[in-house]
Amino acid sequence: MNNTRVLGRQLKAHGKRAFHLAESLAEILAQPLGLESTYIKDHFPPETSFLRLNRYAPCPFSSQVFGFFPHTDSDLLTIVHQDQVGGLELFKDGRWVGIKPNSKALVVNVGDLFEALSNGVYKSIKHRVRANEKVERFSVAFFFCPTMDTVIQSCSTTEPAVYKSFTFQEYKEQMQKDVHELGDKVGLSRFFL
Template identity: 60%
Template sequence: MDHEPPFLKTYSDLFRESQQLISPLVGDTRNYDNKFCCELPLIDLRKLNAEREIKEAARKWGFFQVVNHGIPQELLESLMREEMIQMFHRPFATKCQQHFLNNLSASASGGYRWGNPSATSLRQLSWSEAYHVFLPDIASMDHHTHPRSNLKCFATKATLLAERLAEILGQEVKIKSSYFQENCLPNTCFLRLNRYPVCPVPSKVFGLLPHSDSSFLTLVYQDQVGGLQLMKDGKWCGIKPNPQALLVNIGDLFQAASNGVYKSIKHKVLAAEKEERYSVAYFFSPSYDTVIESHGGGSPSIYRKFSFREYKQQADKDVRELGDKVGLSRFLL
């Protein structure tokens, strides 16, 4: 099919090497108990005790689900079943063309991407493709090649939800609501539209590599295929899709800003085995100049003060040199 990225051809050397080596690096990437699924906190945002439950879930889990979140179900389903399929099922050659993204920003973080061009082993390969779209760029997308109405509506409502959640969580650790309003702007927050093609070797590669998010908050809506896992008590556990809920997870920046009160949890996506998988993620992120400072509430600060630019530069350096993001441990006092 002409819309599929050429994974096997492009990474043929890695697959050839994996047949010759007997090493943990080429072992089963799934390494989890199929029966071990997380019962994530499910929070109804209309209930009176929702704020208390949000704070508790952020402390204990770093992940939680919300319903009655203000984003219409029909919008989510249309975006997932129609518009994203339309985008990703265009010819691969078309997706790779620079002009296909029309007037999208020239930021290195924006645009279409797939696989991992710097992978040196199968364990570093993500069997997925994605569009990274900054919020202002949605309006400038070519409507003949990109569906944008539902994207724009989703982004607008996700922004309001993220601001609401950040304000609730910020109150607990003495962060002023104006901090998020001033620093998390439309041109710093972005969407990641994900597709996970069916993989012929799902035990040898990841759908998305294990990682934590470099954001304050991430909102995720996933289809019913499943495959998202998080690390809980030293084990990988699956997250059962809930068609009515949005997933919310704490990012590295909120863990630092909360002085470790809230947890940014490592998570990953399994390679799709029998059916392609879709998800859409909204990243509530600040400008590069934003200063991240631990609000200890009387406790000694765990992390030193740093800018988001400094954090991103360090993370990019670690990925280039070590193959993975080291993260917040680089900024411990």
């Protein structure tokens, strides 16, 4: 039981550090977009974000099986700490590119909400995780999310909006509906103007 408490404290501390990092990065990235200076602090309290621990078991059919299917993240930012095993891939220029693992570095993904807020200036990149044939893989992902009633709308004053305004609640509900009916997340394309 003592190990469980220690792990719990470590995860809580990691979550706090990840939250502050995500908040700082979001504020920096939001500045050139013209978002209100208090937008991030007003709409992204600590209790709306979360950590997810991922364990990918070894798989003898790793070339045919994903540890995690191709997707984009539905939050504002995702901060990932991965181990040295590797397997994270990004879809770039029409092909899958492996991210060299570095257990001393963090991977930061822009999520769908930042793409919509930035009117497409920042891109929510499709990514996946390949299973490893012989070794299990671990990662910790922190998802920086707003309150459910936060309105997501383009903050561009010079370009026409690409996406209609929506709340995070509406986005999540549409995602769940698509997954239930279609077996996959459709994402931001549901909110094109």
